[in-house]
Amino acid sequence: MSAESVSDFQRAFLRSVARLKKDPGDALASLFDLTAQRLVRLAMAVTTTQQDAEDALQAAFARVAAKPRLLADADMPWPYLIRTVRNEALRIVQKRRPDRLRDYDRAGTQPTADEVFQKEETAERVRRILRGLPATQYEVVILKHWENLTFAEIAESLGKSQNTVASRYRYAMEKLQRSLEPVVRSVAEEHAGRPGSERNSV
Numbered sequence: 001m002s003a004e005s006v007s008d009f010q011r012a013f014l015r016s017v018a019r020l021k022k023d024p025g026d027a028l029a030s031l032f033d034l035t036a037q038r039l040v041r042l043a044m045a046v047t048t049t050q051q052d053a054e055d056a057l058q059a060a061f062a063r064v065a066a067k068p069r070l071l072a073d074a075d076m077p078w079p080y081l082i083r084t085v086r087n088e089a090l091r092i093v094q095k096r097r098p099d100r101l102r103d104y105d106r107a108g109t110q111p112t113a114d115e116v117f118q119k120e121e122t123a124e125r126v127r128r129i130l131r132g133l134p135a136t137q138y139e140v141v142i143l144k145h146w147e148n149l150t151f152a153e154i155a156e157s158l159g160k161s162q163n164t165v166a167s168r169y170r171y172a173m174e175k176l177q178r179s180l181e182p183v184v185r186s187v188a189e190e191h192a193g194r195p196g197s198e199r200n201s202v
Helices: 003-018 024-047 050-066 068-072 077-096 098-105 123-131 135-146 151-158 162-192
Strands: none
Touching: 003 024, 003 068, 003 077, 024 050, 024 068, 024 077, 024 135, 050 068, 050 077, 068 077, 077 151, 123 162, 135 151, 135 162, 151 162
């Protein structure tokens, strides 16, 4: 996601949050339309299923609707909303699949959403590598690179220390770097073998 599109999203999000105290009903509807797709994607890092992620989103917005001033007065409203959705996702997992939650808390490797990343030439291979990340590392990568959050904002979203967040990110990046090396090499070789490449030029 480009920095420009993230900036546009942030401005629209903050405008809707600012309207929560004056017109909570309309502001919440605007916030839902603006954030639903992003928040479901993030919730799926916890739940691993679309339905549970959507249920978490609905439950989170019900909580916000009951006390909209909590979001309106939050120092960091986007991380606050992310954390609200994540907490609801964890509640759903705890209720429906307690074994999954125990594995998640232990940072065990669990499958994550298949349709998070753009369809590119190497997308399927990249997805296979990302599915190998522990869920706790996966969500930090998503928040950092997809949502462009700072480590402080990610820590606020997840309810973890910045050191914990930074460690998860570092481990994820180290694993991704090792795993992506053959993918990058393969793409480079494929490109070099195409007609018109330097290797084949006369």
